[in-house]
Amino acid sequence: MLPTLAIAGWLLLECGSALAGGVVVTIIDGRKAKADITLPNPGGGSYTAEFELEFEVENLQNLTVECIGITADVLTPAEIADIQNNRLPHTGGQQIVPTAFPVRVTVEPPVGCGLAFQNHYDVTLETDDLAFNPGGPYRLMKAPIGQMFHYVTGSVTQGSVRSRGRAGGFSEFIMIADQSPVYATDCENEYDDLEGRLAAATMSPTARRALETDLAVSRAAYEAGNFTDAIQRLATFDAHCVEYGGAGLPNRWRSARDLDDTEGELIGHTDNLRFMMGRLSGLP
Numbered sequence: 001m002l003p004t005l006a007i008a009g010w011l012l013l014e015c016g017s018a019l020a021g022g023v024v025v026t027i028i029d030g031r032k033a034k035a036d037i038t039l040p041n042p043g044g045g046s047y048t049a050e051f052e053l054e055f056e057v058e059n060l061q062n063l064t065v066e067c068i069g070i071t072a073d074v075l076t077p078a079e080i081a082d083i084q085n086n087r088l089p090h091t092g093g094q095q096i097v098p099t100a101f102p103v104r105v106t107v108e109p110p111v112g113c114g115l116a117f118q119n120h121y122d123v124t125l126e127t128d129d130l131a132f133n134p135g136g137p138y139r140l141m142k143a144p145i146g147q148m149f150h151y152v153t154g155s156v157t158q159g160s161v162r163s164r165g166r167a168g169g170f171s172e173f174i175m176i177a178d179q180s181p182v183y184a185t186d187c188e189n190e191y192d193d194l195e196g197r198l199a200a201a202t203m204s205p206t207a208r209r210a211l212e213t214d215l216a217v218s219r220a221a222y223e224a225g226n227f228t229d230a231i232q233r234l235a236t237f238d239a240h241c242v243e244y245g246g247a248g249l250p251n252r253w254r255s256a257r258d259l260d261d262t263e264g265e266l267i268g269h270t271d272n273l274r275f276m277m278g279r280l281s282g283l284p
Helices: 002-016 077-087 183-200 205-223 227-244 262-280
Strands: 017-020 023-028 032-040 046-054 070-074 103-107 116-118 121-131 138-143 155-157 160-167 171-178 252-254
Touching: 023 070, 032 070, 032 103, 046 070, 046 103, 121 138, 121 171, 138 160, 160 262, 183 205, 183 262, 205 227, 227 262
Parallel strands: none
Antiparallel strands: 017 023, 023 032, 032 046, 046 121, 070 103, 103 171, 116 252, 121 160, 138 171, 155 160
């Protein structure tokens, strides 16, 4: 325990950290915000986790402990019931908040703090409270505060359960257990959602043509059962998102909430779509 405490003290001095409600937030290398979470378990002991956001360095502004706004809490039984009955893609007990880790992480940067970034960020939630099994049920979810959750799972890796994803905006993050996943239905819904986002987004005609074509070709491959090709076509879609990001495709987020980071949100959805097609292909 002593070496751990010594390291934590060094981070406090060297990187800039804050402790609030069982959450120690640290800024690392100017581009990562890491939260070490320890929350009391009403049944005894503690829930523990590490939560990390990693940004692109270019045009990243005011990434500080105060400006990232990371908190965490233990969901109450009433909140769990509301999430399971009203806020998940599949209700009726198919998707649940695991009793071993009923923790919500909230990222809500203060409006006037000046945090700004471009493109997407990588998000990781890792906990020893859940046991990893290849092809297991755990998935990372994200929602605007109080609204519907959607998938942001790019991978679930071995050791403790460590779920990674990508996104372009913030708010609530939780881990769920999908008792009987329907990846085929979720893939169809994700393609529908991406098509809707493209139709509604502001972007240049060139970017729109390229992205709509990429997505249509990927979906055709998926519907033909060629998951490998569908995944490769999504990589082309992502590359075009990065290529057109900026003047051709909105790719900037800032704490004033006055910009649409369309690039980040699109890539967050394709990352999860690849994960689900991987599961359909038998990948862990």
